[in-house]
Amino acid sequence: MARYTSDWHRLLLRFAWDGLSGQRGRSALTMLGMAIGTASVVAVVSIGLVGRGYVVGLIEGVGANLVLAYGTGEGVNPEEVDFDDVEVIREQVDGISALAPVLSTSRTLSIGGQPWPVTVLGVTPDYADVRNIVVTEGRFVTAREDANADKVAVLSPELALRMFGGDPPPDATIRLFDLRFRVVGVVREGVQSASAVGSSEISDLTAIVPFSTLRNVAGLRFLDVLYMRAESPQAVAGVVAGVKRVLAARHRSLGSFRIESLQRYLSLARQVSDAITLVLIAIAGVSLVVGGIGIMNIMLVTVTERTRDIGIRLALGARRRDILTQFLLEAPILSLAGGLLGVLVGAGGPLYVGILYDVPVPVSPASVAVAFGVSLAVGIFFGLYPARKAANMNIVDSLVYE
Amino acid sequence: MPAATPSRPRIELELHDVYKTFEMGGEPISALRGVDLQVIEGEFIAIMGPSGSGKSTLLHILGLVDSEYQGTYDLGGERVSGRSTDELAPIRNQEIGFVFQAFFLLPHLSILENAALPALYARDRAPDECLAEARTRLEQMGLGHRLDHKPHEISIGQRQRAAIARALINDPRVILADEPTGALDSKTSQEILEIFNDLHRQGATILMVTHDQEVAAAAERNVYVRDGQIHV
Ligand SMILES: Nc1ncnc2c1ncn2[C@@H]1O[C@H](COP(=O)(O)OP(=O)(O)OP(=O)(O)O)[C@@H](O)[C@H]1O
Numbered sequence: 001m002a003r004y005t006s007d008w009h010r011l012l013l014r015f016a017w018d019g020l021s022g023q024r025g026r027s028a029l030t031m032l033g034m035a036i037g038t039a040s041v042v043a044v045v046s047i048g049l050v051g052r053g054y055v056v057g058l059i060e061g062v063g064a065n066l067v068l069a070y071g072t073g074e075g076v077n078p079e080e081v082d083f084d085d086v087e088v089i090r091e092q093v094d095g096i097s098a099l100a101p102v103l104s105t106s107r108t109l110s111i112g113g114q115p116w117p118v119t120v121l122g123v124t125p126d127y128a129d130v131r132n133i134v135v136t137e138g139r140f141v142t143a144r145e146d147a148n149a150d151k152v153a154v155l156s157p158e159l160a161l162r163m164f165g166g167d168p169p170p171d172a173t174i175r176l177f178d179l180r181f182r183v184v185g186v187v188r189e190g191v192q193s194a195s196a197v198g199s200s201e202i203s204d205l206t207a208i209v210p211f212s213t214l215r216n217v218a219g220l221r222f223l224d225v226l227y228m229r230a231e232s233p234q235a236v237a238g239v240v241a242g243v244k245r246v247l248a249a250r251h252r253s254l255g256s257f258r259i260e261s262l263q264r265y266l267s268l269a270r271q272v273s274d275a276i277t278l279v280l281i282a283i284a285g286v287s288l289v290v291g292g293i294g295i296m297n298i299m300l301v302t303v304t305e306r307t308r309d310i311g312i313r314l315a316l317g318a319r320r321r322d323i324l325t326q327f328l329l330e331a332p333i334l335s336l337a338g339g340l341l342g343v344l345v346g347a348g349g350p351l352y353v354g355i356l357y358d359v360p361v362p363v364s365p366a367s368v369a370v371a372f373g374v375s376l377a378v379g380i381f382f383g384l385y386p387a388r389k390a391a392n393m394n395i396v397d398s399l400v401y402e
Numbered sequence: 403m404p405a406a407t408p409s410r411p412r413i414e415l416e417l418h419d420v421y422k423t424f425e426m427g428g429e430p431i432s433a434l435r436g437v438d439l440q441v442i443e444g445e446f447i448a449i450m451g452p453s454g455s456g457k458s459t460l461l462h463i464l465g466l467v468d469s470e471y472q473g474t475y476d477l478g479g480e481r482v483s484g485r486s487t488d489e490l491a492p493i494r495n496q497e498i499g500f501v502f503q504a505f506f507l508l509p510h511l512s513i514l515e516n517a518a519l520p521a522l523y524a525r526d527r528a529p530d531e532c533l534a535e536a537r538t539r540l541e542q543m544g545l546g547h548r549l550d551h552k553p554h555e556i557s558i559g560q561r562q563r564a565a566i567a568r569a570l571i572n573d574p575r576v577i578l579a580d581e582p583t584g585a586l587d588s589k590t591s592q593e594i595l596e597i598f599n600d601l602h603r604q605g606a607t608i609l610m611v612t613h614d615q616e617v618a619a620a621a622e623r624n625v626y627v628r629d630g631q632i633h634v
């Protein structure tokens with residue numbers, strides 16, 4: 001008897017299939033319900049991943065592995081990061097691949113006869129790299145200009161627009177501190193979100209000049225902010241600790257300093273987007289359950305309709321177990337077929353949109369697996385009750401059933 | 403099964419004091435009221451009686467289709483009353499061939515698959531073998547050209563033949579037929595009856611419900627059911 005077990009199972013599968021194809025329209029509609037459920041689960045996870053990737057990209061766009069230190073100006077005796085701090089940090093803190101101290105002051109600039117407040121930043125050439133600055137016109141300040149304290153400036157797009165009505169001409173100059181600075185380029189933030197993640201030192205109207213130039217002409221003694229890039233994401237925590245150690249040793253307290261990395265924002269953003277994705281999955285999951293109830297409904301109708309059929313099979317010598325298996329197979333066939341269709345739509349849709357708009361759209365294999373698993377489970381769970389009902393029928397009653 | 407001694411004929415079926423009550427909207431309906439019946443191996447019995455007298459009920463119990471009744475039932479010397487549906491499934495499948503009052507062919511399956519069904523549920527042969535066996539039997543019954551048709555695509559006489567082929571596929575010792583000629587014209591009835599006569603000659607035990615005196619005359623013994631009781 002055991003010899004034919006696999007044949008036998010194939011046969012039961014065949015009976016289940018016959019049962020389903022005997023009512024194609026109804027089977028297709030039920031399958032559609034499951035398909036919508038699984039498709040929404042897979043699509044929602046993709047949407048969640050896109051959103052998460054977008055937010056994380058925004059934060060990382062401010063600068064990869066960025067650590068920043070600045071004085072908040074708060075407290076009784078506020079202290080600031082000074083030039084010597086930078087040197088000590090450079091010497092004593094491991095894991096830093098680039099340092100970018102930033103000086104900042106503001107000046108009123110007369111443009112077209114009108115006074116405009118302009119932020120003037122003094123930066124080293126590394127700043128462009130550390131802060132993901134994008135040069136849209138000309139170039140950034142060079143190491144040589146910084147060493148010579150040359151009077152050159154790069155402008156924010158808004159300032160360039162206001163002063164020159166667009167890109168600055170080749171011989172353009174800007175007057176700051178009663179000195180004439182040659183305009184060598186236009187730059188912008190790598191991402192628009194920089195100010196949303198903490199405070200950006202680049203405002204709409206900003207002129208960026210070499211660090212030593214601004215130090216000399218403005219007589220600044222403290223940094224606005226010190227940017228550091230850690231060698232790797234793993235090195236970030238060590239750099240933060242090292243910077244805290246140096247500042248604590250060289251100042252009265254850490255009270256008025258802020259030393260932080262983007263890690264905090266990153267993990268926060270990830271948590272928030274994961275939570276949103278979970279909520280969306282739960283909502284999509286409801287449609288899976290609704291699909292499952294649809295299956296149960298259809299199976300119950302099917303069992304009722306096939307009462308006589310079941311009675312005949314039992315009368316011919318089928319065991320209750322055979323009937324149970326046959327009907328228990330029908331529901332998962334429906335739900336799995338629906339699940340497959342749903343996965344195709346749920347994964348194919350986002351992928352197609354991704355190809356259409358040339359953006360990477362992630363499809364999580366885990367979500368595909370889970371959607372499949374859940375639709376199988378839903379099929380078995382909601383198929384169980386109708387199948388038991390079928391298997392436990394009284395033979396005579398089901399034979400005389402009209 | 404050990405062969406019966408020729409001197410003393412073996413009792414194939416034996417009912418003793420069988421009662422069957424249906425519930426109908428809370429009202430009990432007595433379908434069988436103290437039935438005693440002995441059938442000897444190889445007998446051909448016609449069961450007669452008015453409509454509603456309990457003939458089908460009796461046949462269902464004999465066919466192990468109905469296992470909820472009072473009284474005892476021995477089949478081939480074995481007590482089968484009181485056993486569960488699943489315990490009885492192999493006996494129903496192997497030792498009894500049931501031809502139902504309304505054919506009861508499965509509408510979604512082909513004639514071939516219908517006829518093979520009891521063999522498939524026996525699970526002692528590969529499905530292909532079962533189908534091959536069913537094909538042979540159907541061809542013998544002159545249905546070779548209708549194998550892939552669905553039941554509703556063939557004539558009533560052909561359906562009855564297919565139902566008989568299905569009942570016989572596992573070579574049962576006992577054949578129960580509920581008005582096998584009831585829906586047929588006299589010519590087809592005669593042909594169907596001939597099939598049962600053949601089976602009888604081959605040694606099968608046959609119980610056939612019929613309203614037709616001519617059909618009943620072909621049997622060795624007639625049993626009358628009236629108001630749920632047997633009158634010989
Ligand atoms: N499933 C059932 N539920 C309730 N009552 C039933 C059921 N089956 C049969 N009966 C009743 O039991 C009695 C006997 O029915 P049965 O079908 O055995 O009669 P029968 O002799 O076969 O009649 P017929 O010649 O019309 O086929 C009838 O009164 C019938 O109404």
Ligand SMILES: [Mg+2]
Binds near residue numbers: 457459
């Ligand atoms: Mg009847």
